[in-house]
Amino acid sequence: MKRLNWQIWAGFVLSLVAGFSYPFVFVRWPITREFPWANLILFAIATVFLFLGLHRAFKPDKRIVSKIFSSLAAAFGLLLLAGLLFIIFVAGRWLPASAAAPQVGQKAPDFTLTDSNDKPVTLAQLLTEPINNKPPKAVLLIFYRGYW
Amino acid sequence: MRSFPKNLDKFIDAGIRVVGISVDTPEKTRDYMLQKAGYTFTFLSDPKLEAIGRYDLVHAKELASGKDIARHRSLAHGDREFFCDSAAGTGSRSRKGAAVKAVLTCVAS
Numbered sequence: 731m732k733r734l735n736w737q738i739w740a741g742f743v744l745s746l747v748a749g750f751s752y753p754f755v756f757v758r759w760p761i762t763r764e765f766p767w768a769n770l771i772l773f774a775i776a777t778v779f780l781f782l783g784l785h786r787a788f789k790p791d792k793r794i795v796s797k798i799f800s801s802l803a804a805a806f807g808l809l810l811l812a813g814l815l816f817i818i819f820v821a822g823r824w825l826p827a828s829a830a831a832p833q834v835g836q837k838a839p840d841f842t843l844t845d846s847n848d849k850p851v852t853l854a855q856l857l858t859e860p861i862n863n864k865p866p867k868a869v870l871l872i873f874y875r876g877y878w
Numbered sequence: 879m880r881s882f883p884k885n886l887d888k889f890i891d892a893g894i895r896v897v898g899i900s901v902d903t904p905e906k907t908r909d910y911m912l913q914k915a916g917y918t919f920t921f922l923s924d925p926k927l928e929a930i931g932r933y934d935l936v937h938a939k940e941l942a943s944g945k946d947i948a949r950h951r952s953l954a955h956g957d958r959e960f961f962c963d964s965a966a967g968t969g970s971r972s973r974k975g976a977a978v979k980a981v982l983t984c985v986a987s
Contacts, residue, residue: 831934841929843899843922846907851922856895867893868985872882873935876900 738783738800741776745807748772749814766818773811780804838871883917885978894985901925 752769756762762769780803786792787800832839840853856869882889882896889896896919898911907921924930 839929839932841924841932843924843929844904846904846912846921846923848904851920856897856920859895861890861893861895864893866895869895869897870882870889870981871933872896872898873930873933874898874900876902876906 735783735786735796735800737779737786738803741779741781741783741807742803744772744776744779745810748776749810752814752818766814769814773807773814776807777811780807881978883915883919886919888978888982892982892985894981895920897922899924899929901927901930 748769751772752766756766756768761767783800784804787796838853842850842852845851853869856866858865860866886896898907898917898919898921900907900921900923902910902923903925904921904923907923911917911921922929927936930936
């Protein structure tokens with residue numbers, strides 16, 4: 731009797747889960763968003779199953795159909811992995827050109843923002859209020875992404 | 879972001895005030911940056927992208943969060959008026975400490 735190559739199916743379904751759980755599930759938490767740990771672990775398990783399935787399908791007694799099917803499933807799984815890595819590590823870092831940004835040497839635009847004590851603070855203030863009893867030589871503005 | 883707080887002493891010694899700016903509210907900043915991360919420098923909240931927009935640092939609909947955020951960038955205002963940009967030294971592929979060095983050199987010059 732012909733038995734189902736469950737390994738290849740498991741690998742295929744797992745790689746689907748590994749790929750699509752990132753935008754729908756794991757993107758919600760910073761720890762699984764910044765680096766896709768969870769997805770890479772799922773992909774690792776999926777790859778093991780795909781490999782086992784391929785190994786089984788390529789035994790001499792198996793039909794050509796099962797060889798073709800399992801190869802396609804494995805290729806699809808790896809393609810999903812490559813796609814996810816590309817989106818996160820390559821496309822996710824593309825930035826639109828910043829045309830209106832102040833240029834080096836230009837005067838820094840002033841602003842008024844709220845500090846962590848809910849008080850309004852201007853850049854002019856930051857540039858004049860002393861640190862260590864001396865007026866500061868410069869102010870270093872660090873823009874970071876937020877949404878922690 | 880992390881290399882700057884780590885070198886806070888160097889900046890203070892050089893007379894540089896360090897200020898962090900993000901879209902987070904003052905409440906969130908208190909929770910995460912001051913209490914949890916233990917940072918001691920000034921933090922400003924820019925939820926409406928006022929300063930982030932004026933410096934043209936908006937990264938519209940960032941892929942991971944689907945929200946508008948600030949690009950990672952650090953700007954030093956040397957001589958109280960003009961600024962130099964350490965962006966060339968930042969980013970994941972750059973050498974460690976390159977951005978910190980860039981800022982210190984920029985202000986000293």
